[in-house]
Amino acid sequence: MVTIYDIAAKAGVSAMTVSRVINNTGKISEKTRAKVRRVMEDLNYVPNHMARSLVLQQTNLLFLLITDITNPFYTTLARGAEDAAKKYGYRLLFGNSDENVEKEKDYVDTILATRADGVLVAPAGDPSLPHLETLRKHQVPFVLLDREVPGLDSDVVLGDSKEGARKLVDHLSSQGHRRIALINGSPYISSARLRLEGYREALKLNDLAYDESYVLETAFEPRSDLSEIESWLERMSPLPTAIVAGNNVLAVEVIRTLHDRGIRVPEQMSVVCFDDLGPYSEIDPFLTVIAQQAYQFGYLGMQLLVERIQERGETGLPWKKVVLPADMIVRRSVSAVENIL
Amino acid sequence: MVTIYDIAAKAGVSAMTVSRVINNTGKISEKTRAKVRRVMEDLNYVPNHMARSLVLQQTNLLFLLITDITNPFYTTLARGAEDAAKKYGYRLLFGNSDENVEKEKDYVDTILATRADGVLVAPAGDPSLPHLETLRKHQVPFVLLDREVPGLDSDVVLGDSKEGARKLVDHLSSQGHRRIALINGSPYISSARLRLEGYREALKLNDLAYDESYVLETAFEPRSDLSEIESWLERMSPLPTAIVAGNNVLAVEVIRTLHDRGIRVPEQMSVVCFDDLGPYSEIDPFLTVIAQQAYQFGYLGMQLLVERIQERGETGLPWKKVVLPADMIVRRSVSAVENIL
DNA sequence: TAATTTAAGGTTATCGGTAACATTATTTCA
DNA sequence: TGAAATAATGTTACCGATAACCTTAAATTA
Structure with a gap:
C-alpha cells in the first residue's frame, strides 16, 4: 500500500509537505505542489482514512441503521438521508438490523469501533435502550427515526x-x-x-x-x-x-x-x-x-443529526421532535x- | 474516549496485557484477566477499530455497492450478501450509487480509504471500468454482481x-x-x-x-x-x-x-x-x-468474495463466473x- | 541597512492499538 | 540440585497520518 512517505521520498520532500498538499493547508510553492501531485497520481495514492481519523479524532462518517432493508419505507428514507448527508459533506454508510435487537447491537458495536461522527437510527424497539445508552455514553450524537424509545431523550423524527x-x-x-x-x-x-x-x-x-x-x-x-x-x-x-x-x-x-x-x-x-x-x-x-413521507424522515433526520454534531460542546440544547403528518x-x-x- | 491505556492504568497492568485479554492471545492468569475485564466494563471500553486495523493491515470490513437501494432486486440481493457475510464472520456495510458512475467512484474512494478487505459491486456500467481498475491496482478483491464490465476480468455472478x-x-x-x-x-x-x-x-x-x-x-x-x-x-x-x-x-x-x-x-x-x-x-x-434469484446473487457473490480474500497470495486462480437461471x-x-x- | 515578516518547508510527538522481543518468577526434569 | 522450559507480564517500535513547533531564506518595512 502506498503511503505518504512513499510519495514524500519519490518527490524529494517531507511527509508533512505531502500532507499539506493533500489537505490544501499551509503554504506550498506551486512547483512542489505540482510535483507532489504528479507523484501521487503516478503511484495511485489513496489516503488512509483510518490513520487520518486516528489523529484527527473524527471520521466524517455517518451511519444509518434501518430495520428492514427490503421495506420501501426504509429504503426511501435512506435516499433522503443520503441526499442530506451529501449536502453536508458527510459520507454515509448503511446497516440493516432486520428488526433484530441483537443484530442492531452488533451494528452499534461496529459504529463505536469505527468512531463514526454520528448515527441515524430506526431502533428495533424499546429493548434497543441499552445500546442506545451506550452510544450516548460514548457521546456519539444520534437521531431516532420512526420510533421513540421510552427512557431515552433524543432528537427524533416521527410519523403521526x-x-x-x-x-x-x-x-x-x-x-x-x-x-x-x-x-x-x-x-x-x-x-x-x-x-x-x-x-x-x-x-x-x-x-x-x-x-x-x-x-x-x-x-x-x-x-x-x-x-x-x-x-x-x-x-x-x-x-x-x-x-x-x-x-x-x-x-x-x-x-x-x-x-x-x-x-x-x-x-x-x-x-x-x-x-x-x-x-x-x-x-x-x-x-x-x-x-408516510419516508424521504422526509431521512432528510430531516439527517439535518437534525448534523446540527447536533456541529453543536457538540454546547450543552443543554433542547431535544427536537419532528412529527410528520399522516396522509x-x-x-x-x-x-x-x-x-x- | 477510553483507551487501552486507561484500562491498563486502572488495572495496574501494561497496555499489552489488556490487548491480550481483549484478543484472547498469549498467556494471562485468570486473576488479571478478570481484573482487566472488570475495568473494561466499568469504563465502557470499546476497542478502536481504526487503530487496530492500522497495525493489523486488515479491517474485517466488506462493502456491498448497489445501484438502486429502492429496487427490491438489489435489497433482496443485499440480504443474501448480509447473511453470507455473517456466516463468514465479516462485517458488511452498504453503499448506494444510484446508477451514477460518479457516486460510485466516490464510494470506491471511501472503500479504498477505509481499507476494506473486499467489495461486492453491482457496477453502474461499462464506465465503471476506471475505478474498478483502481480497486484491482490496490489489490482489493472484488466480485461483480448482475453486470460484467468489458475489459475487466473478475469473479462475477450474473443472471441469464x-x-x-x-x-x-x-x-x-x-x-x-x-x-x-x-x-x-x-x-x-x-x-x-x-x-x-x-x-x-x-x-x-x-x-x-x-x-x-x-x-x-x-x-x-x-x-x-x-x-x-x-x-x-x-x-x-x-x-x-x-x-x-x-x-x-x-x-x-x-x-x-x-x-x-x-x-x-x-x-x-x-x-x-x-x-x-x-x-x-x-x-x-x-x-x-x-x-431473478436476487438473494442468491448476494449469497453466492459473497462466497466467491470470501474465497478470493482467503486465497490472497495464490496467483493465477481462474476467474469464476456463475450464471443464475432466468425463471x-x-x-x-x-x-x-x-x-x- | 538592520530588524521584522513572511513564505516554504522540515522535525518531533502523538492518535490507539499490536507484533516481536525482552524479562522475571516458577516449574519441570535430567 | 542446577539447567532448561514455561507461565505471565513488560518494553519498544511501528502502522499512516497530522498538529504543533522549529528552521531557513527571501521579501518588507522602518
Whole structure:
C-alpha cells in the first residue's frame, strides 16, 4: 500500500509537505505542489482514512441503521438521508438490523469501533435502550427515526401514528365497516403502541366496541411462518370485515394468508395499512394506505443529526421532535360493507 | 474516549496485557484477566477499530455497492450478501450509487480509504471500468454482481439475461403478439446489451421483424421525467401490442406513462419485465416477470468474495463466473392479442 | 541597512492499538 | 540440585497520518 512517505521520498520532500498538499493547508510553492501531485497520481495514492481519523479524532462518517432493508419505507428514507448527508459533506454508510435487537447491537458495536461522527437510527424497539445508552455514553450524537424509545431523550423524527390509525379506522367506518381488526407490530415498538391507541380511540369515536380478540400483536418484519396469522384468523368469530395492518409488511402477509384461505381482498375482506409499497404501488394501485413521507424522515433526520454534531460542546440544547403528518391514499383494497359477499 | 491505556492504568497492568485479554492471545492468569475485564466494563471500553486495523493491515470490513437501494432486486440481493457475510464472520456495510458512475467512484474512494478487505459491486456500467481498475491496482478483491464490465476480468455472478429476454418474447409471441417493443437500460450496461440480444434473437425465431423504432434505450434508474418515454410512445406507429421492459423500474415507468395517456394494461397493452417487485407482488400478482434469484446473487457473490480474500497470495486462480437461471412467472399483465381492444 | 515578516518547508510527538522481543518468577526434569 | 522450559507480564517500535513547533531564506518595512 502506498503511503505518504512513499510519495514524500519519490518527490524529494517531507511527509508533512505531502500532507499539506493533500489537505490544501499551509503554504506550498506551486512547483512542489505540482510535483507532489504528479507523484501521487503516478503511484495511485489513496489516503488512509483510518490513520487520518486516528489523529484527527473524527471520521466524517455517518451511519444509518434501518430495520428492514427490503421495506420501501426504509429504503426511501435512506435516499433522503443520503441526499442530506451529501449536502453536508458527510459520507454515509448503511446497516440493516432486520428488526433484530441483537443484530442492531452488533451494528452499534461496529459504529463505536469505527468512531463514526454520528448515527441515524430506526431502533428495533424499546429493548434497543441499552445500546442506545451506550452510544450516548460514548457521546456519539444520534437521531431516532420512526420510533421513540421510552427512557431515552433524543432528537427524533416521527410519523403521526395515532392520527394515521384514526384516519384508517374512520375511513373503514365510513364505508360501513363495524367489525374492524388490527394486526400490529410488537407492543415494544412505540409506533405500534400509538397505532393501537389511535385504533382504540377511533373505535370509540365511531361507537364501535373494542374486542381484544380482534387485535394481534406480532412482528413488523417479514417472516416465512404465517401460522400465527392463520390461527388468529381462525380465532376471530365472527370474522371482521376489515383489517388494519400496522405496516406494509403485515398487510402483505395478511393478504397472502387470506388468499391461502380463499378469502379475497377487497371482495370479502377490506385491508388498509401504514406505509406505501414504493413506486410499484403506482402501476396497479391497490392498497389503501397511510403514506408516510419516508424521504422526509431521512432528510430531516439527517439535518437534525448534523446540527447536533456541529453543536457538540454546547450543552443543554433542547431535544427536537419532528412529527410528520399522516396522509391517507384511498385505493382499491376497501369495499363498502354492503358489497361484501 | 477510553483507551487501552486507561484500562491498563486502572488495572495496574501494561497496555499489552489488556490487548491480550481483549484478543484472547498469549498467556494471562485468570486473576488479571478478570481484573482487566472488570475495568473494561466499568469504563465502557470499546476497542478502536481504526487503530487496530492500522497495525493489523486488515479491517474485517466488506462493502456491498448497489445501484438502486429502492429496487427490491438489489435489497433482496443485499440480504443474501448480509447473511453470507455473517456466516463468514465479516462485517458488511452498504453503499448506494444510484446508477451514477460518479457516486460510485466516490464510494470506491471511501472503500479504498477505509481499507476494506473486499467489495461486492453491482457496477453502474461499462464506465465503471476506471475505478474498478483502481480497486484491482490496490489489490482489493472484488466480485461483480448482475453486470460484467468489458475489459475487466473478475469473479462475477450474473443472471441469464439473454435466455430471460427470449422467454419473455416467446411468451408474448405465444399469446399472439407480433408488435413487441423493448424499453431497455443503457447500452453501456452488459445486462441491457444481453437483453437486447435475446430480444432480437427471439424475434427472429418467432419470425418477427426487428424494428429499430420499437426499441428505446434509456436508464435503469427511477426518474421523475417521463418525457422520453412519452415521445417514444408517440413515435411508434403503429403502437406495439406488448412491451418488454429491461427491468422492474422501467416497467413501472412505462405503465405509469401508458396510464397517463389513457392506455390500460393489460387490456390495451401487455407489459412484461425483468426482476420481480419484491414481496409486494404477492398481494396482487400483476406483472409477468423474469424473477431473478436476487438473494442468491448476494449469497453466492459473497462466497466467491470470501474465497478470493482467503486465497490472497495464490496467483493465477481462474476467474469464476456463475450464471443464475432466468425463471418466468406468468401473471396478469399480458393478454392475448385477440382480446386487445 | 538592520530588524521584522513572511513564505516554504522540515522535525518531533502523538492518535490507539499490536507484533516481536525482552524479562522475571516458577516449574519441570535430567 | 542446577539447567532448561514455561507461565505471565513488560518494553519498544511501528502502522499512516497530522498538529504543533522549529528552521531557513527571501521579501518588507522602518
